[in-house]
Amino acid sequence: xxxVETRNLTKDYDIKKEGKRAHLRAVDGLDLAIEKSEIYxxxxxxxxxxxxxxxxxxxxxxxSVGGARILGLDVVDDASQVxxxxxxxxxxxxxxxxxxxxxxxxxxANLYDVPKEEIKPRIEELIxxxxxPEKIDLPAGSLSKGMRQKVAIARSMIHDPPVIFLxxxxxxxxxxxxxxxxxxxxxxxxLEKRTFFLCTHNLFEAERLSxxxxxxxxxxxxxEGTPNxxxxxxxxxxxxxxxxxxxxxxxxxxFQERNYxxxxxxxxxxxxxxxxxxxxxxxxxxxxxxxxxxxxxxxxRHEYPTLERVYxxxxxxxxxxxxxxxEES
Amino acid sequence: MKWRRIWALVKKDLMxxxxxxxxxxxxxxxxxxxxxxxxxxxxLPIAKINPAEFEGDDTFPSFINNLFASSVDDWASLNMQAxxxxxxxxxxxxxxxxxxxxxxxxxASETIVGEKERKTMxxxxxxxxxxxxxxxxxxxxxxxxxxxxxxxxATGFTIITDxxxxxxxxxxxxxxxxxxxxxxxxxxxxxxxxxxxMIMISTKVKSVRDSYQIGSLVVLPLIFLILAGMLSFxxxxxxxxxxxxxxxxxxxxxxxxxxxxxxxxxxAIIKMT
Numbered sequence: 001x002x003x004v005e006t007r008n009l010t011k012d013y014d015i016k017k018e019g020k021r022a023h024l025r026a027v028d029g030l031d032l033a034i035e036k037s038e039i040y041x042x043x044x045x046x047x048x049x050x051x052x053x054x055x056x057x058x059x060x061x062x063x064s065v066g067g068a069r070i071l072g073l074d075v076v077d078d079a080s081q082v083x084x085x086x087x088x089x090x091x092x093x094x095x096x097x098x099x100x101x102x103x104x105x106x107x108x109a110n111l112y113d114v115p116k117e118e119i120k121p122r123i124e125e126l127i128x129x130x131x132x133p134e135k136i137d138l139p140a141g142s143l144s145k146g147m148r149q150k151v152a153i154a155r156s157m158i159h160d161p162p163v164i165f166l167x168x169x170x171x172x173x174x175x176x177x178x179x180x181x182x183x184x185x186x187x188x189x190x191l192e193k194r195t196f197f198l199c200t201h202n203l204f205e206a207e208r209l210s211x212x213x214x215x216x217x218x219x220x221x222x223x224e225g226t227p228n229x230x231x232x233x234x235x236x237x238x239x240x241x242x243x244x245x246x247x248x249x250x251x252x253x254x255f256q257e258r259n260y261x262x263x264x265x266x267x268x269x270x271x272x273x274x275x276x277x278x279x280x281x282x283x284x285x286x287x288x289x290x291x292x293x294x295x296x297x298x299x300x301r302h303e304y305p306t307l308e309r310v311y312x313x314x315x316x317x318x319x320x321x322x323x324x325x326x327e328e329s
Numbered sequence: 330m331k332w333r334r335i336w337a338l339v340k341k342d343l344m345x346x347x348x349x350x351x352x353x354x355x356x357x358x359x360x361x362x363x364x365x366x367x368x369x370x371x372x373l374p375i376a377k378i379n380p381a382e383f384e385g386d387d388t389f390p391s392f393i394n395n396l397f398a399s400s401v402d403d404w405a406s407l408n409m410q411a412x413x414x415x416x417x418x419x420x421x422x423x424x425x426x427x428x429x430x431x432x433x434x435x436x437a438s439e440t441i442v443g444e445k446e447r448k449t450m451x452x453x454x455x456x457x458x459x460x461x462x463x464x465x466x467x468x469x470x471x472x473x474x475x476x477x478x479x480x481x482x483a484t485g486f487t488i489i490t491d492x493x494x495x496x497x498x499x500x501x502x503x504x505x506x507x508x509x510x511x512x513x514x515x516x517x518x519x520x521x522x523x524x525x526x527m528i529m530i531s532t533k534v535k536s537v538r539d540s541y542q543i544g545s546l547v548v549l550p551l552i553f554l555i556l557a558g559m560l561s562f563x564x565x566x567x568x569x570x571x572x573x574x575x576x577x578x579x580x581x582x583x584x585x586x587x588x589x590x591x592x593x594x595x596x597a598i599i600k601m602t
Contacts, residue, residue, distance in 0.1 A: 013599065060454055061595050084457040094448040096341065098348035103341075110337030111456040155452065 001072050003163050003195035004034035004057060008066030011052050011219075026052040028219035029066065034212075036071075036162075037193040039185060041206035043311055044216035050199035051091050053216070054165040057197065058088040070163055084112060087161035089169055093152030097141030101132065101151050104140050105158055112159035126154035131180055145172040153181060157188075164188075167199045182209055203308040213307070217315050227307055234305035234313065238279055239263055242290070243271045243299035251295055260286075273303070334458045335466040342440050342470035352474070355435040360428060360478040364485025367421045372493045375414050383409040389416075400507060402500070411497040418490050418502055425479070425486045426511055426555045429520035430548050432475040437527030438540035440467050445600060446537060454594050464589045468524050475520040483512045510570065511555070518577045519555060523548045525584035532592045535600060 009030040012023045027049045034040045044050050055061045057068055059075045059082035068075045070082050095104050102123060109119045127133050130150040135143060140151060149172050156164060169185070170178035186209060188194045200206055206213050207227045214224040223230060244251055247270040255262055261275040276282045279302060290297045346352045387409065388394065393416070398404040401415055444450040453463065487503040494502050504512075527544050534540050557573070 055598065058455055060451075060598055080457045080459065083455060088452075088455040090448070090451045090455070092448045092451070094451070096345060096449055097447075098345055099341070103344065107337055107341045108452060108456065111334050111453065111458050113331070113333065113457070 001036075002033055002069070003036045003038065004032055004040070004068070004070055004197060006030050006032045006057070006066065006068040009053070009056060009063055009068050010065035011049075011056055011061060012064040026219050027056065027063075030216075030219075030221055032214065032221070034195060034197065036195050037189050038211045039189050039196040039198065039209050041198040041200055041210040041213045042216055043200060043203065043206055043213060045201075045315055048216045049219035050216060051167055052219075054088065054167055054197060054199050058086050058165050059083045060088075084159070085161055085163060087156035087159070087164040089153055089156040089164075089166040091167045093149050093155075095140035095148055095151055095155075098139060100139055101127070101136050101143070104151065105155055108155050109158045114159050122158060122160070123154075126157060129184055130154050131177075146174050146177050149173055150177060150181065161194075163195045163197070165197045165199070168201065169198060170200075170202060170205060178205075185209060203306070203311055207307040215311060215314055223310075223314055230307055230310050231305055234310050236277070237275075237305050237309075239273050239303045240276050240279065240283060241271055241273045241299075241301045241303060242286075242297055243269070243301070245296035245298050246270065250293075254290070254293060254295060330459070330462050330465065334456075335462050335469070338453070338458070338463065338466035339470040339473070342467070343473060346436065346439070346470075346474055349439070352435060352439055356432060356474045356478050357481070359431065360482035361485065363425050363428060363482040365489060367424055368418075368486060368489040368493060371417050371421050372414060372490060375410065375417060376493050376497070378410065380408070380410055383413070385409075400505070401502075407498060411494075414494050414497055415502060418494060421490075422486065422503070422508060422511075423552075423555060425482050426516055426519070427552060428479045428482050429475050429516045430523045430551045432478045433471050433520055433524040433527050434541060434544045434548055436471040436474050437467065437524050438531055438537050438544060440470055441528055441531035442534060442537045442540040445531075445535065445597065450597060454598055460592050460594055461589045464528060464585070464592050467528055468521065468585070468588075471524040471527070472517070472520055475524070476517060479512060479516050479520070483508070483516075514574060515555065515577075518574065518581065519551055521581050522554075522577065522584060523551055525581065525588050526551075528588045529584070529591050532588075532597065 009027055009032075010025065011027040012025050015022055015024045030049075030053060032040075042050050042053060052061065056063055057070060057075060059070075059079040062076055062079075070086055073082050073085070075082050095101075096107070099107070105123045105126070106119055109122065114122060123136075127136050130153060132147065132150055132154070135147055135151075140148060143151065149169075153166065153169055156166065166185075170181050173181060182205065185196055185198075189196055196209075198206065198209070210227060212224065212226055213230055215222050215230075223233070225233075247267045251272065252265060255272055255274060262272065263275055264271075264273040266272070276286075283300065283302075287297070287300060346356065389412065394404070397412070397415065397419075401407075404412065404415075407415070441450075444453070483504075487508070490503055491501045526547050527540070530544050530547060531540050534543060554577070
């Protein structure tokens, strides 16, 4: 059974545009199949439909067309059950500022029918997990933005859900706190077989955490795969950097005379970056020639396109006309 | 309906109220103001007037005499100053009964629109709690402060009024059957109607300010319900009062159905964003 499965998932909002009623298609025919214990990241620019997707999957919004299942439960027909087995960190992790961290967590635990005797140990477990023990009896309003975010993440897990949707989980966290959260996500996914669905702008995070990444734009899934598969989409844009012990013009001339596609020459770093079409075939040949010429090369490195580069190119080249808005006749 | 979820939401709201200076001052400050200021500014000046100024052949119109004779013992034998004090006391008591209308305007706005404004509502909507449970819990949590405030105000008003009026009539005026019925039955029912109306308004508007503004206009006509109830009691006694209560129960049930139909998870989320 899949953890998350969507078929042609579509969501339209009624909006007012220039005084007339219109439809805005926020999610457009999304097909996803996410296995249990996967960490799936949905990447996309602002307004691309990430938050609407997580709200649809969490059973808060109803799809306009298509459907979705969470661990076999339909998000419309079994909405209440879906809400009880998923955790949701919302885009704005608003806490009750006048209540303490403990009161915030206890309140949500009661809404999820967590057995009374389990609430206290569960809160303590989460507080330890996210490194918040000394903050537990402070009003949430007195916490820093990062601390509040951690409390909100703990809140989304208070009922021990098998599927967790996190919208920008590390957006306002300091690097060390972000690492704590990332480590916990990895741990919970690997050891406890929980499924995570992350909506994020943080490409570094998506690259490091995710088993698979989906890229969404204008509500449509434009690409999907493991981080490596996505990087491979731009494999032919890999650059090769040669570093030398001593720099001189002979090195520069070596590459220029052979008509290599030189991308960058950096005498200070004593390095040169070139673009090679067939890396596996051409790199050993160049190394051989450099050695024959007695040029003091001591490092060769391939710089593969990052997920960020792939993402930016995919999103920017996506030039779909925004024809989702249809004025009502 | 799961009572545990309802009670969790009610408890959370009440904790928030007790920690909000604004709500707390409305729940405690306004009742105290009504309890003290109203009798002191209206009854005390009448009590201080020289009794000689009330001497003469002047009487109230017969309909007023008939109105009070039916519910105040020995009305005809009381002098004009005592009758004026009693009449003013009852009129001012109506003011105290406005509290069950006013307080829910603050608490219901705070608890529904406030949650939307601060975006805390999304965590509730993401949980398995049903729309009916949310509305029911919000009604209870808005009502409790209203009951509390009305009780404080009515008790304070009763004590101060009796202190001022006793020397003139030789008996305590409040609590009488009428005031008890209004504080314990009519007041709470008016409060429930007010809360339900405020919740319906709160689900439609985006800011607490809009909720106050629209809410105060919508719930003010409820004062006529109190006046109508009081007058019907004076004129037609208990049968009419029971009929009035039955009508209010029907109104409460209809408004509850409407409020739960209007409150929609999806619309609440969309309005928040």
